[in-house]
Amino acid sequence: MKIVSFNPKxxxxxxxxxxxxxxxxxxxxxxxxxxxxxxxxxxxNSYGITRERVRQIENLAKQQIRExxxxxxxxxxxxxxxxxxxxxxxxxxxxxxxxxxxxxDENSENHLYLLLDLxxxxxxxxxxxxxxxxxxxxxxxxxxxxQSLKHLYKDLDNNEIISEDEIISRFLDKIEHDRVEGQVxxxxxxxxxxxxxxxxxxxxxxxxxADSSNIKTRGVRDMAYLVLRDAEVPMHFREIAExxxxxxxxxxxxxxxxxxxxxxxxxxxVGRGKYALSEWGFYGGTVAELVAEILKKKKSMTEEDLIKAxxxxxxxxxxxxxxxxxxxKLFTQDKATKKxxxxx
Numbered sequence: 351m352k353i354v355s356f357n358p359k360x361x362x363x364x365x366x367x368x369x370x371x372x373x374x375x376x377x378x379x380x381x382x383x384x385x386x387x388x389x390x391x392x393x394x395n396s397y398g399i400t401r402e403r404v405r406q407i408e409n410l411a412k413q414q415i416r417e418x419x420x421x422x423x424x425x426x427x428x429x430x431x432x433x434x435x436x437x438x439x440x441x442x443x444x445x446x447x448x449x450x451x452x453x454x455d456e457n458s459e460n461h462l463y464l465l466l467d468l469x470x471x472x473x474x475x476x477x478x479x480x481x482x483x484x485x486x487x488x489x490x491x492x493x494x495x496x497q498s499l500k501h502l503y504k505d506l507d508n509n510e511i512i513s514e515d516e517i518i519s520r521f522l523d524k525i526e527h528d529r530v531e532g533q534v535x536x537x538x539x540x541x542x543x544x545x546x547x548x549x550x551x552x553x554x555x556x557x558x559x560a561d562s563s564n565i566k567t568r569g570v571r572d573m574a575y576l577v578l579r580d581a582e583v584p585m586h587f588r589e590i591a592e593x594x595x596x597x598x599x600x601x602x603x604x605x606x607x608x609x610x611x612x613x614x615x616x617x618x619x620v621g622r623g624k625y626a627l628s629e630w631g632f633y634g635g636t637v638a639e640l641v642a643e644i645l646k647k648k649k650s651m652t653e654e655d656l657i658k659a660x661x662x663x664x665x666x667x668x669x670x671x672x673x674x675x676x677x678x679k680l681f682t683q684d685k686a687t688k689k690x691x692x693x694x
Contacts, residue, residue, distance in 0.1 A: 354435070354452050356428045358461035359383075364424040365415055365468075372397070373411040380408055381467075382460040416468055429469040432462070433487055436472070440532060441488025442495055444544045445474070448485055481545050491530050495542050498524040503548040503559065511564045511579070517543065517557035553598050554580060570610045573598050575627070578617070584626035584665055587611055621665030633663040637674045640664055641681065642692060650689040 362383060366374050379388040390401035390408075397404070415421050435452045436443060443451070448466075449459045466472045466485060475492070477483040480500060486492040501524045502517075512520075518539045527534060543549060543557075550560035554576055558565045563572045577594045578585060585593070591607035594600070611617045617625045618634030626632040633640045637660065644659050645651065651659070657671050675681055675690055682693045 353454050354428070354431055354462075356431065358428070358454070358458040358465065361425055361428045362461045362464055365418065365421045368418055368420055369411055369414060373407055373414070376404060376407050377411050377415075377464070381464045383464065387460070412468060416470075421468070425465060425469070428465055429471065432465060432469070433471045436485060436487050437532075439541055440495070440530075440534070440538045441491045442484055442486040442545070443541065445483040445485055447541060447544050477547075480548055482547055484545055488531060491532070494526060494529045495545070498526075499542070499546045499549065503546065506549070506559050508559060509562050509564055511552075511556045511558045511562075511576075514540070514551070514555060514557060517549070552576065567598075570594070570602060570607060571614045571616070573600075574607065574611060575614075575616055578625065578627055584620050584624045584630075584632065586623045587625060588623070590625065620663075624665050626665075631663065632665075637664065637666055637670055638677055638680055641671070641674060641690075645681070645690065645692045650684070650687070650691040652687075652689050656690060 366377060369377070376393055378384050379393050380390075381387060390404045394401045394404045432452060436448060439448065439451070449462055453459045453462055466474070471487050472485050473487070473489070473492075475481070475484045475486065480503075481496060484492070498521065502521050505520070505524075518536050521539050521543060522534065522536075525534060525539075546560075548560050549557065550565050551557045552565045552567060553573075556564070556576070560566060564576060567573050567576070573594045574590050577597055578590060580597075581593070587608040588604050590611070591602045591604045594607070595602045608623075611625050612619070616628055618628050618630075618632050620626045620632040620634065628634070633643075635643075640660055640663060641656060644656065648659075653672070653675065656675065657668050660666070660671050661668075675683075678693070680693055681690050683690050
């Protein structure tokens with residue numbers, strides 16, 4: 351974390367010193383310099399004036415600060431350092447990330463925000479449906495990065511989950527590098543991703559569309575899906591509950607996990623208490639139903655080949671498959687070839 355060398359509180363105190371008492375009080379309350387920030391309406395009520403009048407006082411006070419000798423004398427170094435900090439982030443950063451990066455402590459953030467708001471090099475862009483509030487010093491980079499983030503979001507499938515390295519690689523491919531000033535690297539790209547409200551990562555560090563249940567998990571089922579997908583092998587529901595609790599830092603009841611898995615089509619019961627993801631192609635029905643499905647396609651098969659075919663799609667004991675093959679209502683065995691087929 352990069353921390354500024356100046357004391358933000360000392361700087362703001364010095365640049366406010368020449369303001370009339372009421373103007374200074376309005377600025378301090380609006381920016382929360384001596385506690386929580388206050389609304390225009392709350393400040394107006396305390397003075398018995400309208401919120402619009404408070405706005406006028408605030409705007410006039412900021413203009414007076416910008417034109418004051420105190421601002422030139424005491425804020426010039428601070429502004430230059432903040433500008434270098436933002437430039438090191440490619441000239442564009444999410445507001446929260448920028449403040450966290452340069453602030454010595456949480457109490458200093460409101461004082462730094464005032465300095466950003468007062469100084470000409472810094473331009474703030476309000477929050478909208480696509481982006482968090484950002485600050486920039488480089489208009490070209492700002493325009494290109496936001497456009498690239500929109501293209502990246504558009505190309506992501508609704509339920510796609512990818513690693514951080516992959517999302518960064520795709521993002522870098524979207525950027526027209528000849529339109530961006532400065533060296534673009536993975537670290538910068540990672541920080542720029544934070545600007546987007548449409549793209550986010552889940553608790554496991556995997557990226558995708560922010561509104562996807564794979565990113566914004568809404569309950570035990572979504573968390574279990576991510577854990578099982580990450581494991582890449584079928585697991586017993588007790589193991590899934592335990593691992594999900596570890597990965598997401600939650601206490602999960604085993605019985606609750608089992609009930610949730612049963613009700614969700616994304617999971618198939620493939621063995622005694624063992625679940626796989628449906629997308630893996632395991633079979634969720636009974637062994638007899640699976641044998642019947644296989645024989646519909648193959649017509650006839652030896653016991654050995656049938657066992658092998660079943661085990662590829664369902665986790666059961668060989669003895670269980672052999673017992674099901676003795677079901678004479680469903681299957682018949684040719685005495686000569688020893689092959690099984692569906693009973694007609």
